[in-house]
Each structure stands twice: as structure tokens, then as C-alpha cells.
Amino acid sequence: MQRIAVIPGDGVGKEVVPVGLEVLGALGLALEFDQFPWGCEHYGRTGRMMPEDGLKTLARYDAIYLGAIGWPSVPDHVSLWGLLLPIRKTFDQYVNLRPVRLLPGVRGPLAGRDPGEVDMLFVRENTEGEYSGAGGRVHAGAAAEVAVEVPIFTRRAIERCARYALEQARQRRRSLVSVTKSNASRYAYVLWDEVVAEVAAGFPEVRVERVHVDAMAARMVLRPETIDVVVASNLFGDILTDLGAAIQGSLGLAASANLSVDGLGPSMFEPVHGSAPDIAGRGWANPVGAVWSAALMLQHLGHLGSAKRVEAAIDEVCRQGVLTLDLGGRASTTEVQQALLAALAAPGSRPSSE
Numbered sequence: 578m579q580r581i582a583v584i585p586g587d588g589v590g591k592e593v594v595p596v597g598l599e600v601l602g603a604l605g606l607a608l609e610f611d612q613f614p615w616g617c618e619h620y621g622r623t624g625r626m627m628p629e630d631g632l633k634t635l636a637r638y639d640a641i642y643l644g645a646i647g648w649p650s651v652p653d654h655v656s657l658w659g660l661l662l663p664i665r666k667t668f669d670q671y672v673n674l675r676p677v678r679l680l681p682g683v684r685g686p687l688a689g690r691d692p693g694e695v696d697m698l699f700v701r702e703n704t705e706g707e708y709s710g711a712g713g714r715v716h717a718g719a720a721a722e723v724a725v726e727v728p729i730f731t732r733r734a735i736e737r738c739a740r741y742a743l744e745q746a747r748q749r750r751r752s753l754v755s756v757t758k759s760n761a762s763r764y765a766y767v768l769w770d771e772v773v774a775e776v777a778a779g780f781p782e783v784r785v786e787r788v789h790v791d792a793m794a795a796r797m798v799l800r801p802e803t804i805d806v807v808v809a810s811n812l813f814g815d816i817l818t819d820l821g822a823a824i825q826g827s828l829g830l831a832a833s834a835n836l837s838v839d840g841l842g843p844s845m846f847e848p849v850h851g852s853a854p855d856i857a858g859r860g861w862a863n864p865v866g867a868v869w870s871a872a873l874m875l876q877h878l879g880h881l882g883s884a885k886r887v888e889a890a891i892d893e894v895c896r897q898g899v900l901t902l903d904l905g906g907r908a909s910t911t912e913v914q915q916a917l918l919a920a921l922a923a924p925g926s927r928p929s930s931e
């Protein structure tokens with residue numbers, strides 16, 4: 578029995594996570610779920626995003642399945658630093674994995690691109706860079722107020738992230754793009770480039786390219802078919818994967834895994850999108866990103882056949898045109914759930930022998 582901690586969180590997180598749980602429940606696996614009502618409402622009641630011993634509680638689980646965190650009632654830096662970032666840091670979830678793939682039946686904004694032409698895997702460094710939290714403010718409120726935010730780059734973090742990305746590339750199309758800005762940034766991204774090159778030397782079968790982040794943004798739009806695995810810093814990975822989600826057709830499709838690769842704690846699986854206050858509560862939210870994230874969780878937990886089944890069900894439902902409003906369709910969240918469950922129950926979706 579594997580145990581999953583479930584944190585639906587805020588806004589549409591509470592609408593899409595139940596769909597993921599229904600899909601997971603339909604697979605006949607020995608999974609057990611415990612739900613935790615943490616997030617901005619919890620903050621409103623208690624002044625904390627999660628209980629003081631929240632991280633200790635989560636440490637006992639095999640994985641964490643999360644919806645979205647954030648609501649207009651709480652400043653975003655408070656909600657982010659009160660729940661998501663402590664989880665990522667404490668459990669050393671040093672890789673943020675984000676697949677970007679065109680789905681059948683979904684019209685993305687790139688003209689003339691078919692599924693199969695766009696299949697990228699982003700490996701985002703998840704512990705440091707511009708998200709380190711090092712810095713401070715002085716002369717608060719005065720005209721001379723100063724804010725210092727110091728990006729931190731360590732050889733260790735770059736090394737292990739690059740290694741993970743190269744291992745992924747070796748199992749895919751054997752090509753890696755390392756995203757950098759080592760022309761303007763003379764220290765951090767120069768170290769990044771050096772360390773990536775050192776690690777890459779151990780993977781002679783993988784072709785490694787170094788591309789500046791601005792050029793990479795353009796290439797994702799103009800020549801996405803040339804991109805296989807991408808390794809990027811925390812900030813660059815964050816920005817480029819939102820572009821990736823847009824290329825897919827909607828942020829509501831994008832999935833992610835925060836991997837504790839060395840097993841220091843549970844890994845966490847969540848859609849890329851936030852709590853979407855503008856559409857929350859209406860039953861329109863696209864649950865595909867959350868369901869796809871559940872598939873990434875299955876993969877991580879060793880249920881490879883089931884993960885493939887879930888991805889195939891997503892493809893099938895999109896092919897059938899059961900799409901939510903963000904994709905130009907008319908289906909509700911519940912209708913997508915029903916279509917997913919039907920696809921999983923169809924004869925073609927064989928239970929795996931794992």
C-alpha cells in the first residue's frame with residue numbers, strides 16, 4: 578500500500594484534484610489517500626498556511642498530490658512561502674519536471690503543428706537560483722529604500738539537476754538544451770555552463786546545446802520540433818514552461834512533478850496552474866493538468882503501465898473533443914471526468930500487468 582497526502586488547496590485546486598482522485602481510484606491500485614485542508618482558508622482561520630507540524634506529517638507519505646495554492650485574501654508571497662516552497666525545500670525536491678506535448682484534438686496557438694511535432698520535457702532546477710530567498714530590504718518606506726534579492730547558484734544543485742536531465746535525454750531523443758544567460762550574468766550562469774558541460778562529458782551519447790533564454794523563447798515558438806529535453810534554472814524554467822503551457826493550448830493542461838530524486842522525502846505532483854480566482858466555483862476548470870500530474874505521480878511510484886493508461890485516456894478524451902472552455906470547448910469539469918473514466922473503462926484501456 579502506498580500512501581498519498583492530498584492537498585487540494587485553493588480555488589480551482591479544489592475542483593481539479595477530485596477529478597485526479599477519481600481517475601486514480603479507477604485504476605485498481607493499492608493507493609491510500611489522506612486529505613489535508615491546507616491553504617488560504619486555513620490561513621484565514623489560523624494565521625498559518627499549514628499546521629506547525631505540517632511538514633512532519635507530510636514526511637510520512639510516499640507522495641503529495643496538490644491542486645493550487647493562493648487566493649486574493651492572502652498576499653501571494655505569504656501563501657507561496659508558507660506552503661509550497663517549504664515543501665519543495667524541506668524534501669529536497671530539486672527537480673521540477675514539466676512535460677510539454679501537443680494533445681490530439683486541441684488547437685494550440687502554433688499554426689500547422691501536429692501532436693508528435695511538439696514533445697518537450699523541461700527539467701527546472703527547483704531549490705535555488707532567483708527563488709533562494711536570500712536578500713533583504715533597508716530604509717523601508719523611505720525614498721532611498723533598497724531591495725536586494727540575491728540569486729544563489731551552487732555547483733551541487735546545478736550538477737544534480739543536469740545529471741537528471743541528461744539521464745532523461747538518454748532515454749528519449751538524446752538531445753539536451755541547457756538554458757542560460759551567461760553573456761549578461763558573468764558569474765552564476767557561467768558556473769551553470771561549466772558544470773553542465775562537466776556532467777555532460779559523462780553522457781557522450783547526448784547532444785548538448787547551450788542556448789540563451791531569450792533565444793530559447795523564440796525557438797520554442799518557431800522550431801519546437803528541435804527541442805527534446807531542456808534543463809533550466811528556477812526562474813528561466815518557470816517562465817519558459819508557462820510559454821510551453823501556452824503552446825499546448827492552455828495553462829489548464831500543464832502538469833508538473835517536484836521530484837525528491839534522492840528520496841529525502843516525498844515528491845509532490847501538481848498542475849502548473851494556480852487557483853484561477855477568475856473562474857473558480859463555476860465548474861469550468863480544466864482538470865487535465867491535474868490528471869496528467871497524477872500520471873506523473875504513478876510513474877514515480879513505479880506504476881508505469883497505469884501512468885500510460887491515464888495519459889492515453891487524456892489523449893482519447895481530447896481526441897473526442899470533450900474540452901473545457903479554456904480550450905474552446907463546452908464541457909464542464911465533471912463532463913471531462915466522466916469522459917476520462919469512460920476511456921479508462923473502455924476495452925482498449927487494458928489494466929497493466931505491473
Ligand code: NAI
Pocket residue numbers: 589593644645646647648649653661828829830847848849850851852853854855856861862863864866903
Ligand atoms: P492562474 O494559473 O491561477 O490563472 C491564470 C489564467 O489561467 C486565468 O485566466 C485562469 O482562469 C486560467 N486557468 C488556470 N488554471 C485553469 C484551469 N485548470 N482551467 C482553465 N483555466 C485555467 O494564475 P494567476 O491568476 O496568476 O494566479 C492566481 C493565484 O494562484 C495566485 O494567488 C497565485 O499566487 C496562485 N498560483 C499558485 C500556483 C501553485 O499553486 N503552484 C501557481 C501559479 C499561481
Ligand code: MG
Pocket residue numbers: 815816819
Ligand atoms: Mg509559474
